[in-house]
Amino acid sequence: MIKYLPSHEYVKVDGNIAYIGISPYAAAQLGNVVYVDMPEEGDDVVAGEDFGAIESVKAASDLFAPVSGAVIEANEHLIDNPRLINEDPLANWIIKVEMSNPAELDNLLDEEAYAALCASEKH
């Protein structure tokens, strides 16, 4: 299952584990990613609150957590090669979280609703 926040973060769910990253649409809009400011293992993230930031050449954008939980892993490949996010944003998640309240997933956009949102942003 994959779900999205309107601010373009996705969450891919595998049991109680959530992989959080940014959508291909967001990656394309950002352009060249040059740095990802990530939390550390053991940090807590809270649904709807920022957990880090993604820096493209032109701007910094806050990253918001779709779900709450404890960070199990931050994607260390992004430290040396942040452009992996441009190459394949769905494969290159940013953080892996153990969810504390999976019911929060119900508040997120499904693929269809998210696609409609992206279409509307393109005018």
Added chain:
Amino acid sequence: MKQTCLHDRHVALGALMSPFGGFDMPIQYAGIVEEHNAVRQHVGVFDVSHMGEVLVTGPEAEKFINYIFTNDLTGAPDGKIYYGMMLHPNGGVVDDLLVYKRNDHEFFMVPNAANIEKDVAWIREVAKNFDVHVNHMSHLYGELAVQGPEAEKTLLDVLGIDARDLEFYTFKDIQLDGEDVIVSRTGYTGEDGFEIYASHTLTQKLWDKLMAAGVQPCGLGCRDTLRFEAGLPLYGDELTDEITPIEAGFGMFVKLDKPDFVGREACAKQKAEGTARKLVGLELQGQGIPRHGYEVLNQDDQVVGEITTGYHSITLDKNLAFALVETPYSKLGTELKVRIRRKTFPAVVVKKRFYTPNYKK
């Protein structure tokens, strides 16, 4: 929102479009890094048709320009271009712009898109006291900036424009396809390059030729990263209605020894007494990218300034910024900190010109 005469072409090329200065402008096509590198290493073309054009003519044209503009055009040669500012009486910057001298009675001003309305109103206001005619021509011109070490050859081979005789910051009026066209050796990238002012139709034709020849289209994204590396200010970031050119460190374009001009007294006072703050370059250590508005701190964590522009420099691979800081913290080598979200990063004051421009002398 306004569109330039090339808007349809940008959309067809798949450019990421965004509002800038009242226009829907291309930010990037292939990507900022690719476009930036094309200009540093080869050649790229920008649609800068959003820029303003104002022609001032009349017997007192030179006198008027010298009164409204900070640079000194007294006895300037025909065909020469000057960079400078128009100031408020308190020294704040109305706009920074280029002034082209065609002859003693004819000057062509090129202000920023975002300021056109404000500038034209100001120019007309000041012009009341001079025997000049002000002709706002922005809607008549398209403008292309062809920039990079291969720009001269590109003009010759692709556009049939021989600009080999032009020195940096000079221009000439030429005929192209039966039309009057202005070609200048100017730009905003820190590289050699040219700017071409022509009708909308001819601008479209020239753009199409450049695309057919494989010249990289470049958006405003890399225009900003390029000018930043070369130490050039952007109105709205380094220069504003509230910042004087003396504070911003562009006093060399303010000629205090010429006859009176608007803002002279305020600038002379600042130059004599010093300013409370100064624009500096900063180099950061660590993985943090400084951005406009971020706080600059001293070693005691007190706020002593703020970032005006910052990037991870594409050419230099460093995290760099311009910052307006309190003068005691503006000396080269001063150690400061920049707050980036939850953390602070060490930074040191360096020269603003991060990249040495490759202008043709």
